Amino acid sequence: MNKLMTRLATLPRDARDTLFLLAVIALIVLPQVENIPWWCTAITAMVLLWRGMLAVQARPLPGRWWRAALLALTLAATFATHRTLLGRDAGVTLIVILLALKTLELRARRDAFVIFFLGFFAMLTNFFYSQSLLTAFTMLLALLGLFTALVNAHMPVGRPPLWQAARTAGWMSLAGAPIMLALFLLFPRFAPLWGTPSDAMVGRSGLSNVMRVGTIAELALDDSIAARVRFETGKVPPQSQLYFRGPVLAQFDGREWTALPSWARGTQWTPNLRVSGEPVRYEVTLEPSNRPLLLTLDAAPRAPEAPGFEVTGTPDLQWLANRPLNDLVRYRAESYTQFHSGPLKRAGGQLQAYLALPPGTNPRTAALAAEMRADPALAGADTPAFVQAALARLRTGGYSYTLEPGVYGDNTADEFWFDRKEGFCEHIASAFVVLMRNLGVPSRIVTGYQGGDLNTVDNYWIIRQSDAHAWAEVWQEGTGWVRVDPTGSVAPGRIGQFQRLVPQPGLFAGAIGAMSPTLAQNIRAAWEAVNNGWNQWVLNYTQSRQLNLLKNIGFEAPSLEDLAYVLLYLLVGASLAGAAWTLWERNRHDPWLRLLGQARARLARAGLQLPDTAPPRQMAQAADARFGPAAQAVRDWLLKLEAQRYAPATPDSLSTLRAEFRRLAWPAANPRG
Numbered sequence: 001m002n003k004l005m006t007r008l009a010t011l012p013r014d015a016r017d018t019l020f021l022l023a024v025i026a027l028i029v030l031p032q033v034e035n036i037p038w039w040c041t042a043i044t045a046m047v048l049l050w051r052g053m054l055a056v057q058a059r060p061l062p063g064r065w066w067r068a069a070l071l072a073l074t075l076a077a078t079f080a081t082h083r084t085l086l087g088r089d090a091g092v093t094l095i096v097i098l099l100a101l102k103t104l105e106l107r108a109r110r111d112a113f114v115i116f117f118l119g120f121f122a123m124l125t126n127f128f129y130s131q132s133l134l135t136a137f138t139m140l141l142a143l144l145g146l147f148t149a150l151v152n153a154h155m156p157v158g159r160p161p162l163w164q165a166a167r168t169a170g171w172m173s174l175a176g177a178p179i180m181l182a183l184f185l186l187f188p189r190f191a192p193l194w195g196t197p198s199d200a201m202v203g204r205s206g207l208s209n210v211m212r213v214g215t216i217a218e219l220a221l222d223d224s225i226a227a228r229v230r231f232e233t234g235k236v237p238p239q240s241q242l243y244f245r246g247p248v249l250a251q252f253d254g255r256e257w258t259a260l261p262s263w264a265r266g267t268q269w270t271p272n273l274r275v276s277g278e279p280v281r282y283e284v285t286l287e288p289s290n291r292p293l294l295l296t297l298d299a300a301p302r303a304p305e306a307p308g309f310e311v312t313g314t315p316d317l318q319w320l321a322n323r324p325l326n327d328l329v330r331y332r333a334e335s336y337t338q339f340h341s342g343p344l345k346r347a348g349g350q351l352q353a354y355l356a357l358p359p360g361t362n363p364r365t366a367a368l369a370a371e372m373r374a375d376p377a378l379a380g381a382d383t384p385a386f387v388q389a390a391l392a393r394l395r396t397g398g399y400s401y402t403l404e405p406g407v408y409g410d411n412t413a414d415e416f417w418f419d420r421k422e423g424f425c426e427h428i429a430s431a432f433v434v435l436m437r438n439l440g441v442p443s444r445i446v447t448g449y450q451g452g453d454l455n456t457v458d459n460y461w462i463i464r465q466s467d468a469h470a471w472a473e474v475w476q477e478g479t480g481w482v483r484v485d486p487t488g489s490v491a492p493g494r495i496g497q498f499q500r501l502v503p504q505p506g507l508f509a510g511a512i513g514a515m516s517p518t519l520a521q522n523i524r525a526a527w528e529a530v531n532n533g534w535n536q537w538v539l540n541y542t543q544s545r546q547l548n549l550l551k552n553i554g555f556e557a558p559s560l561e562d563l564a565y566v567l568l569y570l571l572v573g574a575s576l577a578g579a580a581w582t583l584w585e586r587n588r589h590d591p592w593l594r595l596l597g598q599a600r601a602r603l604a605r606a607g608l609q610l611p612d613t614a615p616p617r618q619m620a621q622a623a624d625a626r627f628g629p630a631a632q633a634v635r636d637w638l639l640k641l642e643a644q645r646y647a648p649a650t651p652d653s654l655s656t657l658r659a660e661f662r663r664l665a666w667p668a669a670n671p672r673g
Contacts (some may be wrong), residue, residue: 011056013159017053017152020162021415022048022103024145028123029096031138034594035129037081040093043074047100067104074101092125109153125397131328133534145171153182179574184541185549188560205248205445207468208291213430222465226449227295228285229461235280236461239451241337243298243471243483244463246448248316250354254361254410257430257445260316260353270344271315272480273301273335285535292321295449295463297335298483306331307544316444317341328539330650342378342480346485351475354442361412362434369438383476386439387484390432394489397421399428401491425487426470432474432486436561442475457529512573592645595658599638606667616642627667637664 011019020098026048033041047070054061074097075085082090099118105111123142126135147169148162155165227244249257284304294304294311296319301312303319306329310322321329341349360665378385398421405423408415413434416427423431429445436443450469452461471485543560550558550566600610600619608626611618620638623631637660640652 004638012058015055015058016162017149018103018106020145020152021106021112021149022052023057024142024149025099025119027138027145028126028142029099031126031130031135031451032092032096035089036093036096037077038153039077039081040074040097043070044096044100047104051103051106056101061107062104067101067558070101070104071098074098080523085237088128088405092128095125106451112149112153113542116153118148119146130540136534136538144173146582147172157260174224179571182567182574186546186563186570188543188563203463207289207449208295209247209248209249209428211249211257211258211445211447211470213255213408213426224287224465225462226287226289226465226467227461228535229282229297229452230285230459231282231461235278235282237280237297237337242451242461243337243469244295244449245298245317245446246295248292248444248446248473250312251433252357254358254431255408255412260444271313273299273317273339273341274480275339276301277338279306279334279335279336281332281334283330283332283533285328286325288324288326288328290324292320292324294319294329294331294333296333298337298448299339299341300333300335302334304331305459307542315342323443328535330542334399335558340480342475343651344478344480345411351442352424354475355437355440355446357437358432362411362438364411365413365420365431365434366438367415369435372439383441383474386436387474390435391484391486391489394428394432394486399423399490401425401428401487403492428486428490429470429472432484433653436472436474446471446473446475450485455525455529455532457525458532460529493542530669591654592641595654595661599634599641602666603634616645623667631665633664634666637661 020151029041029044043248053059074094078093078097079085080092082093084090085094095118099115102111102115102118106115111389112364123146126139144166151168151172151488152160152162152165157562174244180490205577208366247259251258279350280297282297284295294306294309295602299317303313305515309329309331311319311321313319319333340623364554372386372389376391378389381389399416400422401424402422403424405427408420408423408427412427413431416431416433426445426447433443433445447470449466449467450471451467452463454461469487471483471487475481546563547558548564555562596616597612599616600612600614603610603619603623608622608629610622614622616638618636621639622643624635627634637657640660641657644652644654
C-alpha cells in the first residue's frame with residue numbers, strides 16, 4: 001500500500017489528473033450498473049482501466065481508427081439491445097459509453113472540458129432511475145469531484161495539490177448553495193411537467209389487477225417499501241384492522257383471478273357504502289407503482305385529497321387517479337374500519353358475476369360444496385353459516401400457512417383443500433372463494449396490504465411489499481359485502497399478532513442479527529426514517545407546499561405569480577449582493593495596488609496621464625520630468641512605496657505610507673515649460 005501511495009505521489013501531473021478524472025467518471029457510472037446492459041458496463045470498465053494504464057505508463061493514446069471501431073461497435077450493440085437509439089434507456093447507454101470513449105482522446109484542456117460537461121449530464125441521468133437519498137449523496141460526491149477536476153484544469157502552472165482545487169471547489173459549491181436552495185423552494189412546479197420522466201413500459205413490483213395463484217407469495221419476498229402512513233395522534237387502529245385496499249378480483253379462469261370489467265358490473269351499481277364508528281384520518285406517502293390505484297385503509301367514503309390528481313371511485317371501493325403514479329405521491333384520506341357496502345338484496349343478475357366459475361374446474365371442491373349443502377346441520381343455512389363451516393374446516397383440517405407450498409396445477413382449489421393442505425394467503429383466499437361460489441354465495445377476492453410496522457424514529461407506519469395480502473368478501477342478504485379473511489383461520493398470528501412469514505436473512509444481516517438482535521432493526525429504522533424525511537421534504541415538495549411556504553411568510557392568498565415575483569426579487573437581490581461583494585473584494589484584494597491606483601488618479605488630476613501598468617519608479621520619473629522640484633515629495637513617496645513592496649526590510653509600513661499620502665502636497669495642473 002505504501003509503495004502504491006509513493007508511486008501515485010511521484011506521478012507526473014498529467015497522469016495524476018487523468019487518474020483522478022477517471023475515478024470521478026467511475027463514481028458517476030457506478031449507480032447505473034443495474035440500469036445499463038452488461039456489455040456497456042464491461043466496455044466502460046475496460047476503457048477506463050485501459051486509459052488509466054496509458055496515463056501511468058505515459059504511452060500514446062489509440063488512433064482514430066481504434067476509436068471509430070469502438071464507437072461503431074457500441075452503436076450497433078445499443079441498437080441490438082434496445083431496438084432504437086432514442087429513448088431513455090438507449091440514451092443513457094450511449095451517454096455512459098461515449099463518456100468512457102471520450103477519455104481515449106483526452107489530449108488537450110478543451111478535451112477535458114468536453115468530458116467535464118458530458119460528466120455533468122451523465123450524472124443527471126442517474127436520477128432517471130432513482131431519486132433516493134443514497135443516489136443523491138453519491139451524485140453530490142461526483143459533483144464535487146467534477147468541480148475539483150474543473151478547477152484543477154484552470155491551474156495550468158506547476159503541480160498544485162488536488163486538495164487545493166478541492167477546497168476551491170467546495171467554497172464555490174457553498175457559495176452557490178443559497179441560490180440552489182432558493183430555486184428549489186420557489187421555482188414553480190407545473191405537474192406533470194415537473195419531475196423526471198418515467199418510462200410507462202417499465203414494470204414495477206407490487207399489486208396488479210391480475211392475481212395468479214402464487215404471485216403474492218413472490219411479493220412476500222420483496223422487502224421494499226410500498227407506502228408510508230402517518231395517522232393522527234391517538235387514532236391508530238389495531239394492527240388486525242389495518243387492511244389497505246387494493247385491486248378487487250372477481251373473474252376466475254381456474255388459475256388466475258382478474259378484475260371484473262366495468263360493463264360486467266352493471267351501470268346501476270354504486271358502492272352503497274355504510275360506515276359506523278369513529279373515522280380514522282391519515283396521510284399516505286405512496287411509492288411509484290406505475291398504476292393509478294391510490295391505496296386507502298378499508299374503507300374510505302370520500303376521495304383522498306391528492307393535489308394534482310383527479311380521483312374517482314369504483315363500485316368496489318377502490319380510488320383511482322386520472323393517470324398512473326410514476327412518482328412519489330402524498331395524499332390525505334379518511335376511512336372507517338367498520339363498514340358494509342353493496343346491495344342489500346339480490347336484484348336481477350347484478351351478483352351473477354360473483355358466482356361464476358369456469359366449467360369443469362375443481363370438481364372435488366364442487367363435490368365438497370354439495371356435501372356441505374346436504375349436511376343436515378347446514379340445512380337451509382345462510383351465508384354466515386356456510387362461512388363459519390368453511391373456516392372451521394380450515395382451523396381443524398390440518399392446513400398450514402407457508403411461503404413455499406410448491407407449484408400448483410390447474411385445479412388450485414382442489415389441490416389446496418384435499419392434496420397439499422398448505423399455501424400462502426392467495427392460495428387460501430382463492431380456495432375459499434371457489435368453495436363459496438360452489439355453495440351459491442356471491443364472493444370475490446380483495447388484494448392489498450395487511451398490517452405494517454411502526455417506525456418509532458419518525459412515527460410513520462411502513463407498509464412493505466412483503467405485507468401484501470389477499471382476503472375474501474362474501475355477499476350477505478340484508479348486509480351486503482362482508483370481509484372474511486380465511487388466512488386468520490389457518491394462521492391466526494398473521495392477522496391478530498401480525499406474525500409475517502419472512503425469508504431467511506442474508507449473510508451480512510444474519511451476522512448482525514446474531515451479534516445483536518435489535519441492532520439491525522434499529523439501524524434499519526433510523527435509515528428508513530432518514531429516507532422518509534428525504535421523501536417528505538425533497539421528493540414530495542409539491543406546488544401546494546410552495547404556496548403554503550408563501551402563506552407562512554405573510555401572503556394571504558398566494559398564487560404562482562406571487563411565487564415568480566418572490567423568486568425574481570431574490571435572484572435580483574442575490575445578483576446585486578454578488579456584484580457588490582465582487583467590487584468590495586476587488587478593492588480589498590491588494591491594498592498596495594489600491595494605494596498605487598489612488599496616486600495615479602491624483603497625478604491624472606494634475607494633468608499627468610499614466611498607464612495602469614506603470615510601476616511606482618516609472619511614475620516617479622514621469623512626475624519629476626513633468627513637474628520638476630514641485631514633485632520631489634511625490635517622487636520620494638513613490639520610491640518608498642516601491643521599496644515597501646519589493647524590499648520588505650524597509651522601515652515604512654503600508655499604514656505609514658497611507659498616512660503620508662494624505663499629507664502630500666500634490667503638484668497643480670500647470671505643466672512646466
